Amino acid sequence: MPDKLTLFDKIQKSLFSDSEEHLAGLSAHDLEIRKRYMSAFTVWLENPTYTDKQIANHLKITFKIENSQAYRDIGNLRIMLGNVRNAGKEWHRFTVIQMAKDAYALAVKQHDAKAMAVAAGVYGKYTRCDQIEADQMPWESIIPPDFEPSPDITVLGFKRDPDVEKKREKLRKKYMQYADDAILDDVIDNGNSQ
Numbered sequence: 001m002p003d004k005l006t007l008f009d010k011i012q013k014s015l016f017s018d019s020e021e022h023l024a025g026l027s028a029h030d031l032e033i034r035k036r037y038m039s040a041f042t043v044w045l046e047n048p049t050y051t052d053k054q055i056a057n058h059l060k061i062t063f064k065i066e067n068s069q070a071y072r073d074i075g076n077l078r079i080m081l082g083n084v085r086n087a088g089k090e091w092h093r094f095t096v097i098q099m100a101k102d103a104y105a106l107a108v109k110q111h112d113a114k115a116m117a118v119a120a121g122v123y124g125k126y127t128r129c130d131q132i133e134a135d136q137m138p139w140e141s142i143i144p145p146d147f148e149p150s151p152d153i154t155v156l157g158f159k160r161d162p163d164v165e166k167k168r169e170k171l172r173k174k175y176m177q178y179a180d181d182a183i184l185d186d187v188i189d190n191g192n193s194q
Contacts, residue, residue, distance in 0.1 A: 007030060007033070008076065008079075008080075010025055010026055010030065011026070011030060011033060011034050011037065011080075012080045014026060014034060015034065015037060015038065015041075015080065015081075032063075033073075035063075036059055036062075036063050036065070036073050037073060037076070037077050037080070039058070039059070039062060039063070040055050040058065040059055040073060040074065040077055041077055041081060043055060043058050044077075048092075049092075052071070052074055055070075055074055056070035056071055056074060057070075059073055059074075093126055096122065096126045097123060097126050097127060099122075100119050100120075100122040100123040100126065101119075101123065103115065103118075103119040103122070104116055104119035104120060104123065107119055
């Protein structure tokens, strides 16, 4: 029996595809949700500095949906496509680096050594050239510890309890009644729902 795709899965498969195969299983309501996701993602990519509130406002105004639905859409979009904020951070880093390059070029043109040094410092900071690169981990030479399970608690430094079996039996009697009741309730509930 083939697994049925959820609405989330169907929309995710069709999000960047216009093929008839991917769109065939979507209802008019599903296509509306797909359109909202596509719109939100496009606005987010064009404006990486937008907050969730701004994206939610865009969705509410454009698609006449409630605030809670707009935030659910944003949450689903993050699950489908990752956090756009990370892309926004990369965009800011790119912008700062570009401004540092422009400032350096202007400083060279004006023969301003101090401004050149400041621009070079900013460039170095945001390209992380000022940080020492960490050595690569030798993953292939790491050997996991070899643990041997033991029922003996003295291995851990605890003293043996001579009455442990009596205590186990007491707990079984005390809690098995609850387990039996839960199983019986489950059988009754399932029997009534069929």
